[in-house]
Amino acid sequence: MGKKGFILCVCQGTCPSFSKMDIFGVLSDVRREKLFDYVVLHPQLCVGDGEEFMKVLLSGDETEKLYIAACDPQMQCKMYRDAFEAVGFDKTHHFALDIRNKTTEEAVAAIKQLVELNP
Numbered sequence: 001m002g003k004k005g006f007i008l009c010v011c012q013g014t015c016p017s018f019s020k021m022d023i024f025g026v027l028s029d030v031r032r033e034k035l036f037d038y039v040v041l042h043p044q045l046c047v048g049d050g051e052e053f054m055k056v057l058l059s060g061d062e063t064e065k066l067y068i069a070a071c072d073p074q075m076q077c078k079m080y081r082d083a084f085e086a087v088g089f090d091k092t093h094h095f096a097l098d099i100r101n102k103t104t105e106e107a108v109a110a111i112k113q114l115v116e117l118n119p
Protein backbone atom coordinates (compact mmCIF):
# COMPACT_ATOMS: atom_id res chain seq x y z
CA MET A 1 0.00 0.00 0.00
CA GLY A 2 1.22 3.51 -0.82
CA LYS A 3 2.39 5.84 1.88
CA LYS A 4 0.62 8.77 3.43
CA GLY A 5 2.80 11.86 3.55
CA PHE A 6 2.32 15.13 5.36
CA ILE A 7 3.87 18.50 4.53
CA LEU A 8 3.59 21.56 6.74
CA CYS A 9 4.34 24.74 4.78
CA VAL A 10 4.76 27.89 6.84
CA CYS A 11 5.52 30.88 4.58
CA GLN A 12 9.18 30.97 5.67
CA GLY A 13 8.12 31.01 9.30
CA THR A 14 7.97 34.80 9.26
CA CYS A 15 4.35 35.30 8.19
CA PRO A 16 2.09 36.56 11.02
CA SER A 17 -0.49 33.93 9.97
CA PHE A 18 1.71 31.28 11.54
CA SER A 19 2.76 33.15 14.66
CA LYS A 20 0.10 31.66 16.96
CA MET A 21 1.32 28.10 16.54
CA ASP A 22 4.45 26.33 17.62
CA ILE A 23 5.49 24.92 14.24
CA PHE A 24 7.65 22.15 15.70
CA GLY A 25 5.00 21.44 18.31
CA VAL A 26 2.48 20.79 15.54
CA LEU A 27 4.88 18.42 13.78
CA SER A 28 5.74 16.60 17.00
CA ASP A 29 2.10 16.09 17.92
CA VAL A 30 1.25 14.85 14.45
CA ARG A 31 4.15 12.37 14.60
CA ARG A 32 3.13 11.18 18.04
CA GLU A 33 -0.38 10.44 16.79
CA LYS A 34 1.10 8.36 13.93
CA LEU A 35 -1.31 9.90 11.45
CA PHE A 36 1.14 9.66 8.54
CA ASP A 37 4.03 7.53 7.31
CA TYR A 38 6.23 10.61 7.21
CA VAL A 39 6.04 14.31 8.04
CA VAL A 40 8.02 17.16 6.51
CA LEU A 41 8.41 20.86 7.17
CA HIS A 42 8.93 23.09 4.14
CA PRO A 43 9.47 26.86 4.36
CA GLN A 44 7.98 27.82 1.00
CA LEU A 45 6.46 25.21 -1.27
CA CYS A 46 5.05 27.64 -3.82
CA VAL A 47 8.38 28.82 -5.27
CA GLY A 48 10.71 27.10 -7.73
CA ASP A 49 12.67 24.93 -5.32
CA GLY A 50 9.45 24.03 -3.51
CA GLU A 51 8.08 22.71 -6.77
CA GLU A 52 11.34 20.85 -7.31
CA PHE A 53 11.09 19.38 -3.82
CA MET A 54 7.58 18.15 -4.58
CA LYS A 55 8.73 16.50 -7.81
CA VAL A 56 11.63 14.73 -6.09
CA LEU A 57 9.41 13.64 -3.21
CA LEU A 58 6.72 12.18 -5.44
CA SER A 59 8.79 10.83 -8.31
CA GLY A 60 9.51 7.52 -6.56
CA ASP A 61 5.79 6.75 -6.73
CA GLU A 62 5.75 5.63 -3.09
CA THR A 63 3.44 8.33 -1.79
CA GLU A 64 -0.18 7.50 -2.46
CA LYS A 65 -1.76 10.33 -0.51
CA LEU A 66 -0.30 13.73 0.27
CA TYR A 67 -1.76 15.93 3.00
CA ILE A 68 -0.58 19.54 2.96
CA ALA A 69 -1.29 21.98 5.76
CA ALA A 70 -0.54 25.49 4.56
CA CYS A 71 -2.61 28.29 3.03
CA ASP A 72 -5.90 28.44 1.13
CA PRO A 73 -6.79 25.01 -0.34
CA GLN A 74 -7.80 26.40 -3.75
CA MET A 75 -4.53 28.31 -4.00
CA GLN A 76 -2.66 25.16 -3.05
CA CYS A 77 -4.31 23.22 -5.88
CA LYS A 78 -3.23 25.85 -8.39
CA MET A 79 0.28 26.24 -7.03
CA TYR A 80 1.15 22.53 -6.94
CA ARG A 81 -0.63 21.51 -10.15
CA ASP A 82 2.46 21.66 -12.38
CA ALA A 83 4.55 19.57 -10.00
CA PHE A 84 1.83 16.93 -9.70
CA GLU A 85 1.40 16.80 -13.47
CA ALA A 86 5.14 16.58 -14.06
CA VAL A 87 5.43 13.35 -12.04
CA GLY A 88 1.97 11.93 -12.76
CA PHE A 89 0.69 12.29 -9.20
CA ASP A 90 -3.09 12.03 -9.02
CA LYS A 91 -4.20 15.47 -7.82
CA THR A 92 -7.30 13.96 -6.19
CA HIS A 93 -4.87 12.36 -3.72
CA HIS A 94 -3.78 15.79 -2.50
CA PHE A 95 -5.68 16.88 0.59
CA ALA A 96 -5.25 20.56 1.37
CA LEU A 97 -5.83 22.27 4.68
CA ASP A 98 -5.68 25.93 5.62
CA ILE A 99 -4.02 26.19 9.01
CA ARG A 100 -3.27 29.90 9.02
CA ASN A 101 -4.11 31.79 12.20
CA LYS A 102 -4.51 28.63 14.25
CA THR A 103 -2.95 27.81 17.59
CA THR A 104 -0.91 24.63 17.94
CA GLU A 105 -3.90 22.77 19.38
CA GLU A 106 -6.27 24.07 16.71
CA ALA A 107 -3.85 23.14 13.93
CA VAL A 108 -3.35 19.60 15.24
CA ALA A 109 -7.11 19.11 15.64
CA ALA A 110 -7.72 20.33 12.08
CA ILE A 111 -5.03 18.01 10.70
CA LYS A 112 -6.58 15.05 12.55
CA GLN A 113 -9.96 15.91 11.14
CA LEU A 114 -8.55 16.19 7.62
CA VAL A 115 -7.22 12.62 7.87
CA GLU A 116 -10.45 11.31 9.39
CA LEU A 117 -12.44 12.78 6.51
CA ASN A 118 -9.93 11.57 3.90
CA PRO A 119 -8.51 8.26 5.18
Ligand code: SF4
Pocket residue numbers: 009010011012043044045046047070071072079
Ligand atom coordinates in the same frame (compact mmCIF):
# COMPACT_ATOMS: atom_id res chain seq x y z
S1 SF4 B 1 2.35 27.38 -0.26
FE1 SF4 B 1 1.05 28.77 0.91
S2 SF4 B 1 1.78 28.58 3.04
FE2 SF4 B 1 3.37 27.77 1.70
S3 SF4 B 1 4.75 29.51 1.32
FE3 SF4 B 1 3.27 29.42 -0.36
S4 SF4 B 1 1.66 30.85 0.26
FE4 SF4 B 1 2.83 30.33 2.12
